[in-house]
Amino acid sequence: LTIIYFCYLFGFAKAAVMPMHAWLPAAMVAPTPVSALLHAVAVVKMGVFCVLRVVFHVFGAGLVGGLGLGIATxxxxxxxxxxxxxYALTRDDLKxxxxxxxxxxxxxVVLGAVLLSPVAMVGGIIHIAAHAFSKITLFFCAGSIYCASGKRNISDMAGIGRRLPWTMGAFFVGSLSxxxxxxxxxxxxKWYLxxxxxxxGQTPFLIVLLISSVLNAAYFLPISYVAFFGTEAREWPATVREIPMLTIPLVATAILSVLMGIFPDYFLALAERIVR
Known part of the structure; x- marks a missing residue:
């Protein structure tokens, strides 16, 4: 049963649990709308969804806990x-x-499931939606920056927020999420996790969550800081400006990300039904 469980865990490689993650960074070479679909919604979420179904229904929380597979995972x-x-901290390419x-x-998402605590399970399930709204916003912003300026590297984006305020504002909102x-x-x-x-009673994983949030801040916030307050190497050309057809969707998803945080009851109710 243990072997079968880990075959499931790593076999659903779309969940990108290391070392089965290499395909995901490689997929970022796709056009931005495709990257957004892969990284935020369809493919990766199917991977973690399948892992959750294995933990909750194929094996069940009782068996996963009894075999000690929850803590190992x-x-x-x-x-x-x-x-x-x-790794994210070391990458200059935004995508x-x-x-x-x-x-x-x-x-x-997987951590919330395998902690086998009802509250953590709810947190893991909710993170599927929370990450989807936020990450699709961030990828849309990356696409907007590239279409407007042709820039992909963070080090080349100093001052771009003054030219693309809506794009970088939405990026900042997605980063906060x-x-x-x-x-x-x-x-x-994250609160539920x-x-x-x-x-x-798993303090080590609480520490992991806190450290990871600090790391999230370390690799996201400098992007917004450089964009809004960085000194431009040279004046951005007048052609670098918001493209409405690109800006409207990313602002909409950023707003949805905030609305989900303010009014989470619908998603919480769905997650609690699954856990029960």
Missing amino acids: AYIVSFTILMASI ARLAYSTVSQLSY MIGVPPAAGFIS ALGSAEA
């Missing part, structure tokens, strides 16, 4: 959370940084 995904965040962030954030700052959606899921870790 929690340590594996905690390693993924921290290492992927460290590559977002890709490694996705690797890290997906393991939050990924870090877990209220009232963005990411705060709700932290409470669930405490409820399960």
